[in-house]
Every structure is written in structure tokens, then in C-alpha cells.
Amino acid sequence: MTVSRVFRDSTRVSDDTRLRVLEAAREVGYQPNVAARALRTGEVDTLGFLVASHDSFRGPFHSECFAGFESVVSLRGLGVTVSIPSSAETLPQRARRLVAEGRCGALVIRFDRLEEGYIEALSTVGAPVVLVNYNPRARLEDYGVSAVGFDNHHAVQLAVRHVVSLGHRRIAYLGGTPGWIDADQREEGFRAAMEELELPVEEKWIQACDFGEGFATGHHGLGQILGRALPGPTAVVCASDEIATGAMASARQWGRSIPEDFSVVGFDDDQWSSFLSPPLTTVRHSGWFLGKQAGEILLERLDRPDTPPKRIVLETELVVRESTGPAPH
Amino acid sequence: MTVSRVFRDSTRVSDDTRLRVLEAAREVGYQPNVAARALRTGEVDTLGFLVASHDSFRGPFHSECFAGFESVVSLRGLGVTVSIPSSAETLPQRARRLVAEGRCGALVIRFDRLEEGYIEALSTVGAPVVLVNYNPRARLEDYGVSAVGFDNHHAVQLAVRHVVSLGHRRIAYLGGTPGWIDADQREEGFRAAMEELELPVEEKWIQACDFGEGFATGHHGLGQILGRALPGPTAVVCASDEIATGAMASARQWGRSIPEDFSVVGFDDDQWSSFLSPPLTTVRHSGWFLGKQAGEILLERLDRPDTPPKRIVLETELVVRESTGPAPH
DNA sequence: TTGTAGGCGTTATCAA
DNA sequence: TTGATAACGCCTACAA
Numbered sequence: 001m002t003v004s005r006v007f008r009d010s011t012r013v014s015d016d017t018r019l020r021v022l023e024a025a026r027e028v029g030y031q032p033n034v035a036a037r038a039l040r041t042g043e044v045d046t047l048g049f050l051v052a053s054h055d056s057f058r059g060p061f062h063s064e065c066f067a068g069f070e071s072v073v074s075l076r077g078l079g080v081t082v083s084i085p086s087s088a089e090t091l092p093q094r095a096r097r098l099v100a101e102g103r104c105g106a107l108v109i110r111f112d113r114l115e116e117g118y119i120e121a122l123s124t125v126g127a128p129v130v131l132v133n134y135n136p137r138a139r140l141e142d143y144g145v146s147a148v149g150f151d152n153h154h155a156v157q158l159a160v161r162h163v164v165s166l167g168h169r170r171i172a173y174l175g176g177t178p179g180w181i182d183a184d185q186r187e188e189g190f191r192a193a194m195e196e197l198e199l200p201v202e203e204k205w206i207q208a209c210d211f212g213e214g215f216a217t218g219h220h221g222l223g224q225i226l227g228r229a230l231p232g233p234t235a236v237v238c239a240s241d242e243i244a245t246g247a248m249a250s251a252r253q254w255g256r257s258i259p260e261d262f263s264v265v266g267f268d269d270d271q272w273s274s275f276l277s278p279p280l281t282t283v284r285h286s287g288w289f290l291g292k293q294a295g296e297i298l299l300e301r302l303d304r305p306d307t308p309p310k311r312i313v314l315e316t317e318l319v320v321r322e323s324t325g326p327a328p329h
Numbered sequence: 330m331t332v333s334r335v336f337r338d339s340t341r342v343s344d345d346t347r348l349r350v351l352e353a354a355r356e357v358g359y360q361p362n363v364a365a366r367a368l369r370t371g372e373v374d375t376l377g378f379l380v381a382s383h384d385s386f387r388g389p390f391h392s393e394c395f396a397g398f399e400s401v402v403s404l405r406g407l408g409v410t411v412s413i414p415s416s417a418e419t420l421p422q423r424a425r426r427l428v429a430e431g432r433c434g435a436l437v438i439r440f441d442r443l444e445e446g447y448i449e450a451l452s453t454v455g456a457p458v459v460l461v462n463y464n465p466r467a468r469l470e471d472y473g474v475s476a477v478g479f480d481n482h483h484a485v486q487l488a489v490r491h492v493v494s495l496g497h498r499r500i501a502y503l504g505g506t507p508g509w510i511d512a513d514q515r516e517e518g519f520r521a522a523m524e525e526l527e528l529p530v531e532e533k534w535i536q537a538c539d540f541g542e543g544f545a546t547g548h549h550g551l552g553q554i555l556g557r558a559l560p561g562p563t564a565v566v567c568a569s570d571e572i573a574t575g576a577m578a579s580a581r582q583w584g585r586s587i588p589e590d591f592s593v594v595g596f597d598d599d600q601w602s603s604f605l606s607p608p609l610t611t612v613r614h615s616g617w618f619l620g621k622q623a624g625e626i627l628l629e630r631l632d633r634p635d636t637p638p639k640r641i642v643l644e645t646e647l648v649v650r651e652s653t654g655p656a657p658h
Numbered sequence: 659t660t661g662t663a664g665g666c667g668t669t670a671t672c673a674a
Numbered sequence: 675t676t677g678a679t680a681a682c683g684c685c686t687a688c689a690a
Contacts, residue, residue, distance in 0.1 A: 001668095001669080001676075001677060001678080002675090002676060002677075003668095004667095004668065004669060005669095005675095005676090008669085012675065012676085013675070013676085014675060014676090017675080017676080029425070029429060030429075031426055031429035031430045032430065032667085032668075033368070033430065033431045033666090033667055033668070034364075034430045034431050034432055035363075035364040035365075035367040035368045035373070035431045035666090035667080035668090036364075036368050036431075036666075036667035036668040036669090036682090037667080037668055037669075038364040038668090038682090039362070039364045039365050039368055039666090039667080039668070039681095039682050039683065039684090040667080040668045040669045040670085040681075040682050041668080041669065041670095041682085042682075044364070046410070046432075049411075054396050054400070057392065057395075057396055057399075058392045058393065058396055062392065063386065063387045063391065063392055064387065066386075066411075067383050067386055067387055067413075070383075070386075070411065070413055071383065071413075074412065074413065074415060075415065079410055079412075079432050080410060080411050080412065081375070081408055081409060081410045081411075082378075082395075082399065082409050082410075082411050083403065083408075083409065084396075084399055084400075084403065086403060086404065096358070097360055100358060100359070100360035101360045101361065101362065101363045102362045102363050102364045102365075102683095103363055103375075103408050215600065215603075215604060242600075245601070245604045246604075248604075249604060270601075271544065271571075272574070272599075272601040275544060275574045275575075275577075275578060275605065276604065276605070276606070277605070277606035330660075330661060330662080330684095330685080331659085331660060331661080332684095333683095333684065333685060334659095334660090334685095337685085341659065341660085342659070342660085343659060343660090346659080346660080361683085361684075362682090362683055362684070364682090364683080364684090365666090365682075365683035365684040365685090366683080366684055366685075367666095367684090368665095368666050368667065368668085368682090368683080368684075369665080369666055369683080369684045369685045369686085370666085370684080370685065370686090371666075431667095
């Protein structure tokens with residue numbers, strides 16, 4: 001009992017006893033057993049990080065985001081468990097199971113695709129949940145779920161405004177994996193931005209690509225667009241840097257020089273993007289900070305369970321490099 | 330008791346009873362509690378993935394490796410916990426604590442730097458351990474630790490032989506973070522390969538870079554080399570694709586065209602490397618397969634604790650692209 | 659095939 | 675300030 005007190009809250013233990021306990025613990029290598037503690041208290045000192053698919057796990061965003069999360073969580077001595085649902089389970093099902101089995105006491109969740117009822121299902125997993133990069137404008141409080149993300153609409157708007165400010169009017173768009181939240185929001189953002197600027201949205205200049213196969217689908221997607229009758233677009237906005245990179249290769253194959261004949265904007269500001277030829281203009285966001293915020297929200301909710309759900313919108317920033325230039329005449 | 334039997338091994342339960350139990354469990358959302366099970370059995374059904382630092386976590390290698398690991402482990406219904414030691418703990422200390430606290434029953438460990446006694450310390454963590462990308466030639470069985478990796482010596486040898494076969498004789502080397510296992514092994518491999526081919530190793534043409542800051546240090550490192558008196562090297566072998574990318578930028582700044590005047594070889598075959606200008610010649614290895622193998626080794630040791638430690642050496646492969654060409658005269 | 663008893667290591671509660 | 679007791683949910687061993 002005294003040992004327990006020493007390792008939890010050192011109150012009500014004499015300094016002398018505490019030292020002797022710690023010394024003895026060091027000698028035999030004693031560490032409190034988390035399973036027994038969890039069993040007794042009903043509180044699990046492990047946080048979960050649930051990613052929808054291996055595809056989104058391997059994307060450029062994940063490492064950063066998880067590293068930010070891990071850094072705040074492990075600072076508190078809590079464990080971190082990572083999970084990717086198999087094809088046999090939906091993401092909310094996996095979330096519920098993780099909590100029901102006692103594998104984690106709170107969860108960060110990163111969706112890719114959002115099926116009907118998912119958010120609602122999450123509200124009953126029985127542990128605090130933070131969605132990472134879910135549209136922060138959506139009504140989430142109703143379901144008691146927090147969210148931290150950046151504003152995809154605004155981010156794409158930055159990209160569109162930039163190429164328009166360079167004189168471009170005929171603008172194509174290469175989207176992400178259809179159905180994925182980020183992809184859908186960015187495409188909506190593109191359409192809204194074009195509309196706002198009173199520019200026509202040509203459906204034949206909008207191609208869906210695939211986040212997991214960005215290079216190949218970006219290449220193919222722009223090929224579909226540039227292969228059509230002239231006049232074609234003079235610029236393309238892309239849903240990821242990988243897609244933009246494939247698109248740049250395609251543009252060159254179609255005889256366009258970048259940025260003289262054709263401008264390209266990416267999304268993510270991947271660290272490779274400034275080393276492409278030409279260096280890629282793109283939209284920057286901080287995955288690390290996103291993960292850190294998500295972790296902090298969960299820690300706060302664990303400390304004070306009555307904390308209401310939060311929504312945090314992080315900044316995005318346009319990084320202008322050399323893949324964009326004045327529209328050709 | 331009957332419920333317990335149904336959820337573990339369905340033997341010795343009548344079909345009728347089993348169905349009724351499963352139905353009732355579904356209704357109330359019952360899942361066996363892992364903490365209670367672990368407490369009773371003394372076996373933890375969670376595997377750990379321990380990475381030395383945030384730097385190696387964010388490297389190109391990690392996502393792939395972890396994804397491979399996760400895929401085999403979660404297929405078996407086991408949990409996965411990820412850990413990165415804070416500055417207050419060494420990696421073996423963290424490993425021991427994870428096991429002592431009961432957070433995992435077996436561990437994959439990815440070192441960056443290897444201090445004296447680390448391996449020995451790992452042999453006493455009290456759970457099976459697999460080192461990922463530790464030199465598979467080292468004597469590990471003594472310590473009861475498994476290892477899976479590729480042969481850095483051989484991999485760099487592929488790179489050196491390639492440029493030598495193109496007629497290069499004056500070859501520079503840009504290494505990784507000094508002290509990191511992979512960096513040291515690759516540099517040794519470079520020296521050995523040069524020696525084998527009876528080519529001189531010029532110390533002034535060997536520069537240490539930094540895996541975590543590959544682009545910047547690769548750029549700077551090659552600058553140091555090309556800034557010296559002529560004749561300079563005609564080719565450089567690099568410890569990572571990021572370093573090679575920085576080096577290519579530097580070579581261009583020094584007026585060298587690639588590959589006409591100067592050849593560059595990378596290491597990792599990052600997915601971006603084929604989209605650089607020119608596409609990068611590099612050494613390919615499979616992080617995903619590495620992680621998968623590591624997971625399988627642990628699962629086997631958990632199934633049959635008497636399984637002896639294993640060493641697995643995976644293949645590497647030279648991918649020839651356009652950053653290497655015949656040596657200039 | 660099903661059920662009972664006991665204990666894994668911890669902590670809440672109460673007693674000393 | 676310290677210690678005794680019981681219970682968290684599960685599984686091993688044994689009994690019915």
C-alpha cells in the first residue's frame with residue numbers, strides 16, 4: 001500500500017519511507033503494473049491513434065502528425081497505441097473495440113472516407129475522441145467529439161487566388177481520392193474559389209486522382225486534360241504535392257515548360273517539394289502541430305472530464321516557389 | 330467462466346451455449362478486458378515498436394517499416410504500442426520499462442546510435458526483442474536478440490561498383506549522421522568497396538551529413554568537397570536520397586551538369602527520387618518487408634518461446650536512373 | 659459441458 | 675503516517 005502511494009501521489013508518505021521505497025524499487029527493478037492499475041481504477045493510461053488505412057498512414061502527413069501527438073503524450077508518461085482497421089472492421093467499430101477491450105482511454109482518429117453515421121457512432125465509443133483534420137466547420141459538438149484541422153476550403157482558395165493573381169483564367173484541378181474527406185473538401189474549395197472569382201469551372205478540367213498513388217494518377221490525370229482540344233488550361237491546382245509532381249512530369253511530356261507555359265500548385269509542402277525542378281509552389285500546413293494539438297485536447301479531457309469538446313482550426317500558408325508564373329498570352 | 334471459454338478457445342462449449350453467449354455479448358457490447366487477462370495470465374497481448382528518436386521516426390524508412398509490422402501484428406488481434414524515448418531515458422531503459430510496466434510482451438527496436446552495452450542491456454528486458462536494421466553480421470545470438478536488416482556494406486558496394494563500372498575513379502562520399510549505425514556501416518561499406526577495387530579513398534572527399542537534415546547537409550557537404558582544389562571527384566555516393574538530393578543541388582551550383590560532368594548515387598529509393606531532375610540512381614530496400622519480418626519473428630517467438638533468435642538479411646538492389654553516367658575525361 | 663474457488667497486482671476504504 | 679482488507683475481470687485447476 002505504501003509503495004502504491006509512493007508511485008502515485010507522494011502525499012501522506014514520510015520522506016524517509018519514500019526514499020526507502022524508491023531505493024528498494026530501483027534495486028529490484030520494480031515498476032507498477034499498468035494492467036493491474038487499469039483493472040482496479042478503471043482508467044486506462046494509454047491513448048490511441050487510429051488511422052483509417054495503410055494508404056493514409058504512409059502519406060506525407062502521418063509521420064509528422066503522429067510525432068507531434070507522441071511528443072505530448074509520452075511526456076506525461078502515458079502509453080500510445082496505434083491501430084489501423086482491417087478490412088473486417090469499420091473504423092468506428094475498431095474504435096469501440098479498442099476502448100471496450102481497455103486498450104486505450106482516449107482516441108485520436110484520422111478518417112479518410114466518411115461513411116454515413118460514422119461520427120454519430122464515435123460519440124458512443126465510451127472515451128474522449130478527437131478527429132484529426134475533420135472539417136472543423138462541421139457541427140460536431142452535438143456528438144461530443146472534438147476536432148482539430150485546417151480549413152481545406154481556405155487553403156485551396158489561397159492556391160486559386162494565387163494563380164488568378166498571376167493572370168490565369170483557365171484553371172484545371174487534380175483532386176485526391178474520391179470520397180476521402182480531404183479530397184472532397186479541397187475540391188469543394190476549388191469550386192467555391194473559382195465561383196467567388198467569377199471564373200468558369202470546366203468539368204473536363206477536373207480529374208480525380210488518388211492520394212495513395214499520387215505520382216502516377218497525377219501524371220495520368222493531367223494527361224487526360226492536356227490531351228483535349230485547345231485551348232487547354234494554363235494552370236493546375238492539385239490536391240497533394242505528389243499529384244502535382246506527377247502533373248509536372250506530364251506537362252513536360254505535353255511540351256509545356258513550367259512555369260512559362262503552364263503553372264502548377266501543390267498541397268502539403270512536402271519537404272521534397274522545394275527540390276523539384278522547378279521548385280513547387282504549394283500550400284503549407286503543419287502536421288506536427290495538428291498532432292500536438294490533438295494530444296493536448298485529449299490530455300485536457302482526461303484531466304477534467306467535464307471539458308466540452310473543442311474545435312481548433314490551424315493556419316495554412318501559401319508557399320510561392322517557381323512552378324507558378326504569369327499566365328501565357 | 331463459460332464466457333471466458335467462448336472468447337478464448339471455443340472447445341468444450343456446446344454450440345448452443347456458445348451462440349447464446351455470443352449473442353448476449355453482442356447485445357451488451359461485451360469485449361474481454363485485456364488488462365484483466367494480462368494480469369491473470371501474465372502475458373501481454375501487445376507488441377511494442379520502439380524508435381530511437383523523432384528524427385529516425387520521421388525518416389522515409391519508418392512509415393513503411395511500421396506499416397509492415399502493424400499489418401502482421403494486428404491480423405492476429407494483438408495491440409501495437411509505439412514509443413520514442415525522451416531525453417531522460419536511454420533506449421534500453423525505455424525498453425525495460427515498457428516490459429516491466431506490462432505495456433508490451435515483445436519489442437521491435439530501431440536504434441539510431443548504439444552506445445556501449447546497449448545490446449547487452451536488451452538481453453535482459455524480459456521479453457523477446459528484434460532489432461530492425463541492426464548489422465545482421467554482428468554476433469547477436471549470444472544475447473538472445475533477433476535481428477532483421479539489410480547488408481549496408483553490400484548495398485553501398487553496389488553503388489560504388491556501379492559508378493566505377495562507368496569509369497569513375499575519383500569518388501566522394503556523403504555519409505549519414507555520425508554515430509548512427511546505418512551511417513557508420515554505410516561508410517565502412519564505402520571504404521571497403523573502394524579498397525576492394527583498389528581505388529584511393531580521399532579523406533577530404535568524405536563528408537559526414539545528417540539524416541535528419543539530409544537536404545541541407547547534403548548540399549553543404551558536397552559544397553565542401555567541390556570547393557577544393559581541382560581535380561575534384563567525378564561522382565558521389567550518398568547515405569540517403571535526401572542527402573543525394575541536396576548534393577545534386579550543390580553540384581549544379583558549382584557548375585556541374587548531372588550526369589555529364591558529375592554522377593550522384595543515393596540510398597533508400599524514396600518514392601520521390603524518380604521524380605527529381607535527373608531521376609536519381611539509388612539503392613532500394615524494402616522497409617515494409619523489414620517490418621513485416623520483424624513482426625513475424627516476434628509472433629513466432631510468442632507462439633513457441635523456445636524458438637532461437639533469428640537473423641534475417643534482406644536483399645538490396647541498385648536502381649539505375651539518370652543521375653549517373655560515364656565519367657568525364 | 660458447465661460451474662466454483664482463488665489469485666494475479668493494484669488501489670479505495672477504513673482502521674490503527 | 676502506515677497497514678489490513680476487499681474487489682476490479684479474467685483464467686487455471688478442479689469439481690459436479
